[in-house]
Amino acid sequence: MSIKIDTVIIEPDSTSRELIRTYLEKVEDINLIGEFDDAINSYAQINEMHPNLIIVDISERTQLTLDTIVKFSKNLRNSKIIVLSYNADSELVIKSLRAGAREYLIKPLIEDDFIQSVEKIKDLILGNINDTTKCKVITTFSNKGGIGKTSIATNLALEIANLTNEKVALVDLNFQMGDVTTFLDLNPSFDTSYVVNNLERIDETFLLSTLEKYKDTSLYVLADPPDLEQAEIITSENITTLINVLRSVFSYVIIDTTSSFDGKTITALDNSDLILLVAILNLPSVRNCQRCFDLFKRLGYQKDKIKLIINRYMENDEIKIEDVEDVLGHSVYYKIPNNYFTIINAINKGMPVSDINHQSNLAKAFKELAALLSDNYTYSAQKQVKAEHAGFMGLFKKKEKK
Ligand SMILES: Nc1ncnc2c1ncn2[C@@H]1O[C@H](COP(=O)(O)OP(=O)(O)O)[C@@H](O)[C@H]1O
Numbered sequence: 001m002s003i004k005i006d007t008v009i010i011e012p013d014s015t016s017r018e019l020i021r022t023y024l025e026k027v028e029d030i031n032l033i034g035e036f037d038d039a040i041n042s043y044a045q046i047n048e049m050h051p052n053l054i055i056v057d058i059s060e061r062t063q064l065t066l067d068t069i070v071k072f073s074k075n076l077r078n079s080k081i082i083v084l085s086y087n088a089d090s091e092l093v094i095k096s097l098r099a100g101a102r103e104y105l106i107k108p109l110i111e112d113d114f115i116q117s118v119e120k121i122k123d124l125i126l127g128n129i130n131d132t133t134k135c136k137v138i139t140t141f142s143n144k145g146g147i148g149k150t151s152i153a154t155n156l157a158l159e160i161a162n163l164t165n166e167k168v169a170l171v172d173l174n175f176q177m178g179d180v181t182t183f184l185d186l187n188p189s190f191d192t193s194y195v196v197n198n199l200e201r202i203d204e205t206f207l208l209s210t211l212e213k214y215k216d217t218s219l220y221v222l223a224d225p226p227d228l229e230q231a232e233i234i235t236s237e238n239i240t241t242l243i244n245v246l247r248s249v250f251s252y253v254i255i256d257t258t259s260s261f262d263g264k265t266i267t268a269l270d271n272s273d274l275i276l277l278v279a280i281l282n283l284p285s286v287r288n289c290q291r292c293f294d295l296f297k298r299l300g301y302q303k304d305k306i307k308l309i310i311n312r313y314m315e316n317d318e319i320k321i322e323d324v325e326d327v328l329g330h331s332v333y334y335k336i337p338n339n340y341f342t343i344i345n346a347i348n349k350g351m352p353v354s355d356i357n358h359q360s361n362l363a364k365a366f367k368e369l370a371a372l373l374s375d376n377y378t379y380s381a382q383k384q385v386k387a388e389h390a391g392f393m394g395l396f397k398k399k400e401k402k
């Protein structure tokens with residue numbers, strides 16, 4: 001006999017409710033035990049039902065509904081919550097995930113996304129997810145230095161940790177000029193070479209005591225070796241093993257890399273679930289990105305694995321996002337605003353951007369990127385209308401779009 005997932009729908013709109021019901025019928029082992037049009041008034045009744053899964057629309061009476069979600073997640077420890085909303089605002093996404101939602105889906109619902117989210121939560125409830133498949137390895141890369149890889153890796157890792165409260169490892173694989181520890185003002189006792197030399201001893205306790213915990217967060221930092229000789233000894237096989245052991249303990253592994261296609265960096269890219277390819281809107285950077293895409297293609301990476309990030313973005317930039325997308329044949333996943341003052345202040349103080357100014361456009365961007373990349377948020381990007389800009393385009397050989 002299979003275990004059923006007792007599910008309730010809280011949805012004020014009857015058409016939406018019906019649609020959700022239809023979608024749920026396509027997922028095995030879902031047992032719909034109640035339908036409500038309002039979370040606040042039905043709170044006591046739902047609480048009594050002890051559902052495993054609560055699907056709740058927060059489009060109306062948003063704050064009150066979120067307060068109720070907080071109560072659900074406190075009282076119903078075995079319930080998982082999926083939030084639905086017409087509002088795609090990142091602040092609301094973050095608030096909902098903090099309130100205890102596991103997933104945030106934007107309405108109108110897309111059937112495949114919805115079913116996928118329900119399946120994911122179902123696996124979580126049934127304990128079908130083993131630790132290694134749960135972990136997401138995200139590597140920042142660019143074959144140019146000074147583009148923002150370390151700034152992004154560091155701030156993203158911290159924001160994912162803050163958002164999810166899950167264990168996040170931040171690994172500095174820039175063995176020539178690693179500066180993750182400088183960015184976070186850490187002075188760790190151990191580094192990658194120590195871990196690699198003790199691979200046979202590695203278990204969760206070892207890793208959690210060896211990686212440097214960042215303040216009272218769930219972020220753990222693995223520094224680069226202090227001298228190049230120690231770094232030289234580390235092999236590509238060691239990097240693969242290292243990533244695999246990190247996968248077994250952490251929910252997210254964020255890797256910062258050097259700006260070259262050396263064997264160790266490629267090994268890290270091979271072993272990543274996602275590559276954040278960082279570029280800025282100028283000609284040399286876009287040209288370099290083109291080279292990266294060529295290499296990624298030769299390495300057989302799926303297009304989905306690569307997320308193109310534009311750093312130091314300014315709306316009035318001469319080169320337009322659409323141009324870059326056309327030239328590279330790849331859509332831009334996220335734009336991080338240009339804010340030199342805030343970032344340099346953060347770097348010089350060895351603090352994350354959100355501690356320098358959590359209201360800044362940059363802090364908000366890192367939070368939003370964290371929400372997008374965390375497993376709790378399903379984002380259905382709208383297709384953008386592309387404009388042709390022949391001047392810039394003429395400089396490139398055109399690529400096939402997916
Ligand atoms: N969003 C941004 N806005 C303005 N300046 C930035 C931004 N991101 C990075 N920078 C600048 O770029 C420099 C290089 O960033 P860093 O993260 O060290 O790049 P990389 O790791 O690719 O070498 C930083 O010192 C900072 O001055």
Ligand SMILES: [Mg+2]
Nearest residue numbers: 149150174179
């Ligand atoms: Mg760097």
